[in-house]
Amino acid sequence: MELVKEYPISKRFPELPLLSAANAKKHPDLIPFAFGHPAKESFDIxxxxxxxxxxxxxxxxxxxxxxxxxxxxxxxxxxxxxxxxxxxxxxxxxxxxxxxxxxxxxxxxxxxxxxxxxxxxxxxxxxxxxxxxxxxxxxxxxxxxxxxxxxxxxxxxxxxxxxxxxxxxxxxxxxxxxxxxxxxxxxxxxxxxxxxxxxxxxxxxxxxxxxxxxxxxxxxxxxxxxxxxxxxxxxxxxxxxxxxxxxxxxxxxxxxxxxxxxxxxxxxxxxxxxxxxxxxxxxxxxVKFEYHMKRINDLYCARKDAMINAVKECFGEEVAFTEPEGGFFLWLSFPKEVNTSEFASAALSRGVSFIESKFFYVDRAETNHIRLSFTFTNEEDIQKGVKRIAESYYQCKKSIEVLNGV
Known part of the structure; x- marks a missing residue:
């Protein structure tokens, strides 16, 4: 059998970073805020x-x-x-x-x-x-x-x-x-x-x-x-x-x-x-399309409200956000000095995924935000997931303060 030589594939493929949530499915109890997916309840099977x-x-x-x-x-x-x-x-x-x-x-x-x-x-x-x-x-x-x-x-x-x-x-x-x-x-x-x-x-x-x-x-x-x-x-x-x-x-x-x-x-x-x-x-x-969309939007609005309430309860004034009037996502902004990639893996190990902000920029990347999807997960898991993120963040913050002698 001949040795297979290295083959030069097209150079057009960019070297893009792997999302931290890419391996999220491996966790047996995952709450996937990283997934920009519709709720299964939205499908009219x-x-x-x-x-x-x-x-x-x-x-x-x-x-x-x-x-x-x-x-x-x-x-x-x-x-x-x-x-x-x-x-x-x-x-x-x-x-x-x-x-x-x-x-x-x-x-x-x-x-x-x-x-x-x-x-x-x-x-x-x-x-x-x-x-x-x-x-x-x-x-x-x-x-x-x-x-x-x-x-x-x-x-x-x-x-x-x-x-x-x-x-x-x-x-x-x-x-x-x-x-x-x-x-x-x-x-x-x-x-x-x-x-x-x-x-x-x-x-x-x-x-x-x-x-x-x-x-x-x-x-x-x-x-x-x-x-x-x-x-x-x-x-x-x-x-x-x-x-x-x-x-x-x-x-x-x-x-x-x-x-x-x-x-x-x-x-x-x-x-x-x-x-x-x-x-x-x-x-x-x-389909009665207007009714169909009202049903979906009522579901998503309730989940958005659940996520915002959980964020307020778990983070208080530590984060800022603009409340969305539709769509899939809540964008949390932490203090400028925070790098959300530093606690993404810890959150994943706790069983919750999100996408840190560095993946959404092409230049001058801001690192102090995370994207959370509220559509895919039910309200009970939303509460659990936000709590897990908060635990990961505050543990990371404490470790940094210890290292800096604060």
């Missing part, structure tokens, strides 16, 4: 089952072919109508159904950029998007956020500086306007308008990732960034948070049909599973 049977019985032979049956058209029509809730008016030919919103991010990135181009993101931002941008071999920079989202004044200052210095303008800016991952904040209407204005003035695109838009505890929906600048926005969303992530179905829409056509050209899988689209078309036809 009965209706999904009926929808799958209907897809086979009513149009099975066509639904199982490459091109599918009527389902994909029904799904696109539903997306078109639902988009009006965030002030988006779009033609069906400008909508592309994708294998989850992650594929939409990938397709948009490869459509808009070449290796070496510049992309700007919020600080902090979704680490999955950072990975996609890194694989596209672009240069990533960040703009800070506050409780009202991306700081557009700082963005404008940086754009002016780039023009003055003859430096590259970003090909696009990646933004999560509603219930941001990880901070949970929403971009204000004023900043949505300003961001769209800057996109027109400086000729860049906005990648508007609106995965959490339906998860509003009040039911209120703000107009999309797209509605203020459709010629320079690609809008993305997903069924992962409203139906189930396992169906792997999201979408992208753009006013410019050329953009959508080029994204289709890059979509090497052809059509997103036409049979799954057939199932989802039956689901959407039969």
């Amino acid at each position: 009965s209706l999904l089952s009926d929808s799958a049977v209907s897809a086979l019985q009513l149009d099975g032979p066509r639904a199982l072919q490459y091109s599918g049956g009527a389902g994909p058209d029904h799904v696109v029509n539903w997306i078109q109508q639902r988009s009006k809730h965030v002030s988006i008016i779009v033609e069906t030919q400008n909508i592309l159904v994708t294998a989850g919103s992650m594929q939409a991010i990938d397709l948009a990135t490869r459509t808009l950029t070449d290796p070496g181009d510049h992309v700007w993101v919020e600080a902090p931002t979704f680490f999955g998007a950072i990975r996609q941008f890194s694989l596209a071999e672009v240069k990533i920079s960040s703009i800070p956020m506050d409780q009202n989202g991306l700081m557009t004044d700082e963005l404008e200052r940086k754009l002016k500086e780039a023009v003055k210095d003859n430096a590259p303008i970003p090909k696009f800016i990646y933004v999560m306007p509603n219930y941001h991952n990880p901070t949970g904040v929403c971009l204000s209407i004023e900043r949505r308008k300003k961001l769209a204005e800057l996109a027109y003035e400086y000729n860049f695109y906005i990648l508007e990732d609106d995965a959490y838009v339906e998860l509003s505890f009040s039911g209120e929906k703000l107009p999309s960034i797209y509605s203020f600048g459709p010629k320079r926005v690609i809008y993305l969303s997903t069924f992962s948070k409203t139906i189930a992530p396992g169906i792997r179905m999201g979408w992208a829409l753009a006013d410019d049909e050329v953009i959508i056509q080029r994204m289709k050209m890059l979509k090497s899988d052809g059509s997103t599973s036409v049979f799954v689209q057939e199932i989802i078309s039956h689901f959407l036809a039969d």
Whole structure:
């Protein structure tokens, strides 16, 4: 048998750090605040089952072919109508159904950029998007956020500086306007308008990732960034948070049909599973969607309240946070001198996982935050999990004080 020689694989794969929670499943009593997953109680198993049977019985032979049956058209029509809730008016030919919103991010990135181009993101931002941008071999920079989202004044200052210095303008800016991952904040209407204005003035695109838009505890929906600048926005969303992530179905829409056509050209899988689209078309036809979302949002709101109460009880004034009005996440901020990675492993050994803040930054990383997901875990375990994190933090704090002779 010949010795196997070392093989030089592609150099495009970035060296990204392994999440501390990556081995979390190994703990037998894990409370997984690291998991950005929907609650299992949010899945309408009965209706999904009926929808799958209907897809086979009513149009099975066509639904199982490459091109599918009527389902994909029904799904696109539903997306078109639902988009009006965030002030988006779009033609069906400008909508592309994708294998989850992650594929939409990938397709948009490869459509808009070449290796070496510049992309700007919020600080902090979704680490999955950072990975996609890194694989596209672009240069990533960040703009800070506050409780009202991306700081557009700082963005404008940086754009002016780039023009003055003859430096590259970003090909696009990646933004999560509603219930941001990880901070949970929403971009204000004023900043949505300003961001769209800057996109027109400086000729860049906005990648508007609106995965959490339906998860509003009040039911209120703000107009999309797209509605203020459709010629320079690609809008993305997903069924992962409203139906189930396992169906792997999201979408992208753009006013410019050329953009959508080029994204289709890059979509090497052809059509997103036409049979799954057939199932989802039956689901959407039969579900009382507003009631469905109210049930989910009531569940998540109760879990969010449980987590906030536990944080207040266990940490008092030691941490700060902005209470989210929707979405999946609570972003805890510790004193500036704290490095949350220093007690992540201790928390994991106690049976609770979270994601420390260093993974959400591309430059000038802040290390004194953690992201907690309140959707996946029941209220009793939320109380236990927050207590375990507090025990890990205070033990770490005490050890540091001893070392420093305090």
